[in-house]
């Protein structure tokens with residue numbers, strides 16, 4: 001594998017730099033990741049996978065690393081790491097992959113995330129050839145609005161709506177290829193559904209299911225499924 005390393009990060013115009021972050025400051029932010037990740041020449045896996053060549057790499061895509069089922073599944077569904085996906089994952093890993101093994105509280109500061117993403121990008125092959133996502137991506141908040149999280153669901157209504165879900169998801173909580181959604185904390189469930197609705201999560205069927213549901217309906221489904229073991 002040929003890789004361009006940090007020294008080869010192309011010079012950017014000030015405007016680009018403002019949008020894409022400062023790799024030098026990102027190196028400092030990356031100290032928070034070093035306990036679990038290596039990057040650069042000779043990097044190997046630690047608790048987390050090595051992070052060379054991340055841009056354009058399929059999520060959970062290294063065959064010699066043992067990923068969580070959720071991250072491996074997202075990769076199989078077609079999720080590829082780009083700036084927007086990384087921004088969401090680094091902000092709150094569980095909002096993108098519910099059962100991720102990355103036990104990291106996330107980086108709340110959007111500037112710090114931009115910087116660390118610029119740093120990571122320097123270790124991807126030919127970073128200059130990779131299409132940037134629109135800068136508006138940074139204005140989006142991967143966390144669900146607290147007002148939406150605060151909506152109180154009605155479990156009886158949730159049960160009524162759930163017939164649409166249980167054609168695929170099993171009420172007994174078994175994971176037979178399709179993940180279990182019973183007994184989840186309500187907040188995680190709501191966050192996952194809104195991640196499909198906002199298309200941060202890539203699965204097309206779930207995007208369609210979530211798009212049809214109102215915030216109240218999602219809250220009701222969440223309280224209902226939470227009560228199932």
Ligand code: HEC
Pocket residue numbers: 029030032033034035036037047048049051054058059060061062066067068070071081086090097099100101102103104107116
């Ligand atoms: C406590 C350990 C830990 C820390 C700290 C941590 N990670 Fe991770 N990271 C992991 C693990 C474990 C995985 C594999 C996750 C899975 O399989 O769900 C992972 C996965 C990833 C992936 C997906 C890689 C792939 O091959 O798909 C990226 C990107 C990533 N981490 C970036 C970061 C960044 C950037 C930081 C610092 C801001 C960070 N991580 C901090 C443990 C950690």
Ligand code: HEC
Pocket residue numbers: 070073074077097098099161162164165166167168169178179180181189192193201202203205206209221
């Ligand atoms: C046609 C089958 C199908 C139907 C119907 C369906 N789902 Fe899903 N659901 C899936 C699949 C497949 C996944 C895994 C998608 C992925 O990898 O992101 C999933 C994932 C999920 C997740 C995230 C699980 C995780 O581990 O991250 C939630 C939450 C969820 N579905 C809720 C629902 C709800 C609520 C309904 C009903 C409104 C529903 N689903 C209807 C197939 C379905």
